[in-house]
Amino acid sequence: MIDNKTIGKIEKIVGKLNATAEKEDLICYSYDAFNLRYLPDLVVFPESAQEVSELLRLANEQGFPVVPRGAGSGLTGGSVPIRGGVVVSFERMNRILEIDEEDMKAVVEPGVVTADFHREVEKVGLFYPPDPASEEFSTLGGNVAECAGGLRAVKYGVTRDYVLGLELVLPTGEIVTAGVETVKGVVGYDLTRLIVGSEGTLGIVTKIILKLLPKPEARATLRAFFARGEDAIQTAARIIRERFLPATLEFMDGESLRCVEDYLKIGLPAEAEAMLLIEDDGDPVLLKKNIRRMEEICRERGTQVELAGNEKEAEDMWRPRKAISPALGRIRPRRFNEDVTVLRSRMEELIRVVSGICKRYQVINVNFGHAGDGNIHVNILYDPEDKEELGRAEEAIEEVLKAVVEMKGTISGEHGIGVAKAPYLHFELGDQGIAVMKKIKQAFDPNGIMNPGKIFASGNGTE
Numbered sequence: 001m002i003d004n005k006t007i008g009k010i011e012k013i014v015g016k017l018n019a020t021a022e023k024e025d026l027i028c029y030s031y032d033a034f035n036l037r038y039l040p041d042l043v044v045f046p047e048s049a050q051e052v053s054e055l056l057r058l059a060n061e062q063g064f065p066v067v068p069r070g071a072g073s074g075l076t077g078g079s080v081p082i083r084g085g086v087v088v089s090f091e092r093m094n095r096i097l098e099i100d101e102e103d104m105k106a107v108v109e110p111g112v113v114t115a116d117f118h119r120e121v122e123k124v125g126l127f128y129p130p131d132p133a134s135e136e137f138s139t140l141g142g143n144v145a146e147c148a149g150g151l152r153a154v155k156y157g158v159t160r161d162y163v164l165g166l167e168l169v170l171p172t173g174e175i176v177t178a179g180v181e182t183v184k185g186v187v188g189y190d191l192t193r194l195i196v197g198s199e200g201t202l203g204i205v206t207k208i209i210l211k212l213l214p215k216p217e218a219r220a221t222l223r224a225f226f227a228r229g230e231d232a233i234q235t236a237a238r239i240i241r242e243r244f245l246p247a248t249l250e251f252m253d254g255e256s257l258r259c260v261e262d263y264l265k266i267g268l269p270a271e272a273e274a275m276l277l278i279e280d281d282g283d284p285v286l287l288k289k290n291i292r293r294m295e296e297i298c299r300e301r302g303t304q305v306e307l308a309g310n311e312k313e314a315e316d317m318w319r320p321r322k323a324i325s326p327a328l329g330r331i332r333p334r335r336f337n338e339d340v341t342v343l344r345s346r347m348e349e350l351i352r353v354v355s356g357i358c359k360r361y362q363v364i365n366v367n368f369g370h371a372g373d374g375n376i377h378v379n380i381l382y383d384p385e386d387k388e389e390l391g392r393a394e395e396a397i398e399e400v401l402k403a404v405v406e407m408k409g410t411i412s413g414e415h416g417i418g419v420a421k422a423p424y425l426h427f428e429l430g431d432q433g434i435a436v437m438k439k440i441k442q443a444f445d446p447n448g449i450m451n452p453g454k455i456f457a458s459g460n461g462t463e
């Protein structure tokens with residue numbers, strides 16, 4: 001609990017109007033998309049790196065926790081203040097400071113909403129590929145801290161591939177810059193890469209320098225339904241084997257299609273056991289040739305294959321994929337939404353193993369995700385009031401994560417560890433891996449004030 005004297009000092013740093021301890025406000029900043037609730041003592045809305053620096057200096061002296069927060073759309077509890085303290089929200093540091101058309105880069109504050117940034121750079125013929133499905137509300141700061149992936153990752157990579165450099169306030173208050181503004185740069189350790197994906201546990205990002213690409217000239221969308229899940233996965237593998245790398249290559253299983261159909265009533269084929277949604281972009285002539293060939297490949301195993309003739313048809317094809325989250329919420333109020341990732345060549349095996357585990361535990365399992373990346377969202381649905389069902393769901397998840405590591409996959413392709421996956425960190429990293437990471441944490445945050453309780457299952461990550 002932070003005392004009133006300290007709250008007064010914090011209000012002096014950020015300004016009285018940029019801080020709130022009102023219960024109604026604290027509630028709004030007590031959760032993210034992982035359904036975990038802890039009230040902070042105070043929420044602040046800084047307007048500069050200098051204010052963040054003074055706040056962290058005070059927190060480090062007095063030992064209170066500080067939790068950075070973007071839009072709170074994280075799926076692992078990363079921005080939830082599980083030990084109380086101060087939540088630092090970036091709603092008032094949300095400016096695009098520069099879009100540099102000549103050098104194809106931009107400088108932004110962390111609170112910029114991802115899709116707003118897309119729209120702004122596209123106005124001048126530039127392109128920022130990372131597009132998490134949460135883009136309409138997630139922030140670039142949150143994307144950087146989680147190394148967010150997105151639908152276009154198969155062709156364009158993830159957030160880390162676009163962060164050239166950043167400004168970081170250390171937990172001890174110093175403001176440091178990492179990385180470069182140039183296309184290349186190899187001076188010293190790559191702090192930028194270390195900070196990207198560090199989930200707000202090593203410092204607070206106050207400025208980001210992002211690489212931009214030329215905006216692709218044209219886009220094409222293709223959708224295929226299959227009578228068996230294996231047919232869809234084998235088709236995805238065949239597309240990659242033929243050396244195509246479409247912008248997106250999304251998969252939905254039969255269960256997720258039925259949930260969505262029940263919700264939207266849009267006439268998805270009742271007999272379909274899987275769907276692939278493929279989108280590509282680029283030079284119009286080459287794009288047409290490539291998408292036609294991908295269409296042929298889909299027809300070899302697909303039961304219904306359609307190519308969008310215009311923007312409206314493309315949008316309609318995306319509807320089922322975009323409606324999954326609300327559709328699943330109608331079946332059970334809660335779900336474990338995993339983001340396990342395996343080699344693309346082992347995706348069929350993953351689906352088989354997951355299905356076996358879920359049958360054994362008699363839990364409702366729905367799978368969809370980024371087939372082009374081997375990143376499947378394994379969802380296990382449950383009712384939190386039904387303790388017996390919750391217990392079975394937890395055991396099933398643990399087995400799934402162990403199996404993924406045995407398959408040389410990773411337990412998180414894009415959502416991060418946060419609180420949700422901290423108990424399973426050792427499956428993948430082992431004791432030595434965790435020990436090295438804790439030494440890094442200790443070097444940045446000797447007093448363990450920065451987003452404590454995240455990534456590492458016990459303590460504040462420094463002991």
Ligand SMILES: Cc1cc2nc3c(=O)[nH]c(=O)nc-3n(C[C@H](O)[C@H](O)[C@H](O)COP(=O)(O)OP(=O)(O)OC[C@H]3O[C@@H](n4cnc5c(N)ncnc54)[C@H](O)[C@@H]3O)c2cc1C
Nearest residue numbers: 070071072073074078133134139141142143145149200205
């Ligand atoms: C419907 C839905 C769809 C989603 N789809 C995807 C997807 O396709 N791909 C994907 O990768 N994720 C996805 N997510 C997860 C989530 O949107 C991403 O992790 C996103 O990057 C979080 O951004 P945010 O601004 O909401 O951050 P928050 O949830 O507020 O915070 C996330 C983490 O970042 C830290 N943080 C925030 N700002 C800063 C900062 N300035 N400095 C340091 N640390 C900071 C927080 O402490 C926390 O640990 C989805 C979530 C939802 C609800």
